[in-house]
Amino acid sequence: MKIGIKKLKPVKSFSDEDANRIHAVSLSLLKDVGVKVLSTRALKILENAGAYVDHAQQVAKIPSYIVEEALRKAPKAFTLYSRNPEHNLHLDGVHLYGVTDGAGTHVIDLETGKRRPPRKEDVAKTALVVDYLEYMNLYYPTVTPRDTPLHSHILHEFEAALNNTDKPFVAGSMDDPRAVPFVIDMMAAVLGDEEHVKRTPIMLSVACQSSPLIVPYEAIEPSLDLAKYNVPIIVMTMPIAGANGPVTVAGSVLLGNAQVLAALTVLEMAKPGSPVLYSSYPLSQDMKRGAQSVAFPEAIQIIAGHVQMAKHYGLPAFAGGTVSSAKLPDVQAAYEKSLNGLSTAMAGVDIGVGSIGLLENYNTLCYEQMLIDYEIYTMMLKLIAGIEVNDETLAVDAIKRVGPEGHYLTDKHTIAHFRETWQPLLSDARPYDAWLKAGGKSVVEVAKDEITKILKTHTPPQLDKDVKEQLSRIVSKADMELEGQKQFK
Amino acid sequence: MIWMERGEEMTTTDLEKRISEVVNTLDSDKVSEVTAKLINEGANPIDVTNAFAVVLREIGKRYESGELYLVELLAAGESARKAITEIVEPKLKQLGVKRETMGKVLLGTVEGDIHDIGKNIVAALLSSAGFEIIDLGKDVPIEKFVQGVRESKPHIVGLSALMTTSMIKQRDIVEALKKENLRRDIKIVVGGAPTSQEWAEEIGSDAYGADAIEALKICKSLVGKS
Numbered sequence: 001m002k003i004g005i006k007k008l009k010p011v012k013s014f015s016d017e018d019a020n021r022i023h024a025v026s027l028s029l030l031k032d033v034g035v036k037v038l039s040t041r042a043l044k045i046l047e048n049a050g051a052y053v054d055h056a057q058q059v060a061k062i063p064s065y066i067v068e069e070a071l072r073k074a075p076k077a078f079t080l081y082s083r084n085p086e087h088n089l090h091l092d093g094v095h096l097y098g099v100t101d102g103a104g105t106h107v108i109d110l111e112t113g114k115r116r117p118p119r120k121e122d123v124a125k126t127a128l129v130v131d132y133l134e135y136m137n138l139y140y141p142t143v144t145p146r147d148t149p150l151h152s153h154i155l156h157e158f159e160a161a162l163n164n165t166d167k168p169f170v171a172g173s174m175d176d177p178r179a180v181p182f183v184i185d186m187m188a189a190v191l192g193d194e195e196h197v198k199r200t201p202i203m204l205s206v207a208c209q210s211s212p213l214i215v216p217y218e219a220i221e222p223s224l225d226l227a228k229y230n231v232p233i234i235v236m237t238m239p240i241a242g243a244n245g246p247v248t249v250a251g252s253v254l255l256g257n258a259q260v261l262a263a264l265t266v267l268e269m270a271k272p273g274s275p276v277l278y279s280s281y282p283l284s285q286d287m288k289r290g291a292q293s294v295a296f297p298e299a300i301q302i303i304a305g306h307v308q309m310a311k312h313y314g315l316p317a318f319a320g321g322t323v324s325s326a327k328l329p330d331v332q333a334a335y336e337k338s339l340n341g342l343s344t345a346m347a348g349v350d351i352g353v354g355s356i357g358l359l360e361n362y363n364t365l366c367y368e369q370m371l372i373d374y375e376i377y378t379m380m381l382k383l384i385a386g387i388e389v390n391d392e393t394l395a396v397d398a399i400k401r402v403g404p405e406g407h408y409l410t411d412k413h414t415i416a417h418f419r420e421t422w423q424p425l426l427s428d429a430r431p432y433d434a435w436l437k438a439g440g441k442s443v444v445e446v447a448k449d450e451i452t453k454i455l456k457t458h459t460p461p462q463l464d465k466d467v468k469e470q471l472s473r474i475v476s477k478a479d480m481e482l483e484g485q486k487q488f489k
Numbered sequence: 490m491i492w493m494e495r496g497e498e499m500t501t502t503d504l505e506k507r508i509s510e511v512v513n514t515l516d517s518d519k520v521s522e523v524t525a526k527l528i529n530e531g532a533n534p535i536d537v538t539n540a541f542a543v544v545l546r547e548i549g550k551r552y553e554s555g556e557l558y559l560v561e562l563l564a565a566g567e568s569a570r571k572a573i574t575e576i577v578e579p580k581l582k583q584l585g586v587k588r589e590t591m592g593k594v595l596l597g598t599v600e601g602d603i604h605d606i607g608k609n610i611v612a613a614l615l616s617s618a619g620f621e622i623i624d625l626g627k628d629v630p631i632e633k634f635v636q637g638v639r640e641s642k643p644h645i646v647g648l649s650a651l652m653t654t655s656m657i658k659q660r661d662i663v664e665a666l667k668k669e670n671l672r673r674d675i676k677i678v679v680g681g682a683p684t685s686q687e688w689a690e691e692i693g694s695d696a697y698g699a700d701a702i703e704a705l706k707i708c709k710s711l712v713g714k715s
Binding site: 407409410414415431432433437 | 515516517558560561563564567568606609610613682697699700702703
């Protein structure tokens with residue numbers, strides 16, 4: 001099976017005229033209502049570009065030509081780097097790359113089955129699992145550790161990831177610009193020097209916008225610093241339809257789109273040509289009981305709408321999917337993850353749909369669920385690959401050879417192609433009695449055995465000893481120096 | 490020990506190595522070609538047969554460990570069976586030697602059912618494991634099973650059915666064999682989607698094969714060679 005090649009035409013949720021309209025209204029909202037920008041630096045960037053800025057209110061009204069110019073400057077295809085060039089990923093619109101999601105606040109312990117706070121070893125273990133899984137291409141820390149200082153959590157996460165996989169790293173919650181120099185130092189330790197960091201940054205960073213119409217300090221300040229080193233920025237919108245976003249799907253697509261355009265404009269005006277990804281992680285408000293779900297159909301539809309808008313702009317799309325608000329690795333988790341994953345994949349997303357292992361929206365890591373979701377994910381990769389039709393795949397010669405009756409099991413066409421078929425990691429197709437004889441295990445039990453085996457046996461690529469020590473020194477330094485309240489400008 | 494034409498010495502290990510190499514290509518034509526070459530070079534047909542058995546056992550182990558696909562197991566077995574029956578057995582006959590098999594299995598898909606892929610997989614697996622197979626085909630009338638048992642005297646009779654509506658014929662066949670006084674001499678194994686351990690017991694069958702791999706294990710144990 002080749003890595004997720006999208007052969008299916010993306011499924012569109014609305015017409016191209018509708019997309020044009022959403023774009024046009026987004027522009028007029030940014031011009032007339034504007035956005036609240038909680039960063040003096042970002043406000044100045046917009047002001048210098050020609051926006052009308054009310055510094056007292058921290059609101060910028062952005063003329064449409066600036067946003068259009070920013071969209072033209074944003075690169076439409078670029079490469080994501082790994083310290084192992086074999087794991088470089090080219091965002092060309094043709095491939096779908098798998099990524100984990102975060103940042104979980106709890107873990108269902110693999111051994112005790114009890115819910116507990118996350119530890120740094122959970123970051124290390126989930127990175128190790130991603131390293132093992134062929135079609136997981138990037139690692140996003142699935143949890144924020146609670147056994148290391150919170151002010152330097154991102155550096156502990158990066159260290160744990162670098163020690164357990166050489167796949168690209170996605171900083172999910174880079175919320176303090178003071179952490180940026182440490183992250184750059186860590187990349188330089190791995191790659192050799194800062195020049196190499198600028199040429200092949202081995203990370204991406206999320207800039208999560210706040211709804212409605214707020215560009216937060218925590219999202220934009222670190223991103224502006226990281227962009228200087230060519231770190232691709234994932235501009236994320238997370239409207240909760242019916243709460244901090246309009247209750248209608250189209251309304252939340254519009255609001256999120258305007259927010260992505262606002263942050264993208266800041267980044268492109270600061271450094272033209274900065275690689276930016278369009279990202280959507282919406283939720284739905286349960287209008288009756290008040291909770292929020294990542295997997296109610298409206299939330300799934302908003303992702304599809306945002307992916308369509310990203311494609312409309314020609315920008316790479318990074319989105320959730322394979323997510324659930326279930327609390328356990330149960331049937332709700334399976335149906336929600338399958339439906340929203342497939343919908344997002346079919347909309348044509350470039351990175352995402354992974355979210356492996358997360359439950360309770362993005363809050364709880366469940367190790368068994370990691371492999372169950374990976375199973376869903378690889379099935380989806382097969383589905384979006386479409387059906388290849390040519391002389392070899394039509395198998396005319398084989399059909400002639402076998403004729404009526406007979407079978408294809410040992411035909412040479414089967415021998416030549418059986419390895420291309422999807423292979424289950426967990427799914428059981430055996431008849432009842434054979435399954436029972438083999439232990440009669442549920443898929444969760446099978447997943448537990450399998451992930452226990454992976455964690456025990458997989459050896460990730462190792463960094464040199466001195467690089468490891470250097471990383472550890474940088475993290476310790478950050479533990480001390482970043483302590484105390486971060487400075488809001 | 491085998492003496493080659495040119496006076497070279499060929500150990501059974503060499504023989505196994507050459508057969509293993511070619512069987513692992515899964516190319517039936519090549520397997521037949523190499524087998525013919527070995528026989529022509531003067532290899533003892535009994536040694537060749539034994540070498541195939543060793544190689545197939547090794548492939549069976551690799552399948553059970555999860556390394557190989559069922560297709561590989563079947564293709565290896567199929568190519569070995571073809572080479573042995575077409576090339577090695579005629580030689581054995583010339584020498585007046587009879588090939589020892591694991592046992593004789595008569596099988597078929599019961600009357601009213603033309604779904605025979607399951608039965609075919611079982612036949613291929615049993616055959617590659619060294620059983621002699623008498624395959625009655627599909628939609629096989631009860632009388633043909635009775636006649637087959639009377640004439641071929643198999644150790645095991647395998648009855649396959651895919652549909653609930655055809656499954657009941659398995660009971661009729663067991664009853665018919667009883668009536669003809671043939672039941673005591675044979676072991677009966679049933680299989681197919683609607684069947685189960687419970688059904689096998691209910692109709693007085695000796696065993697139930699949940700899938701092809703189970704069927705092979707059961708047949709081996711029924712002939713005391715598990």
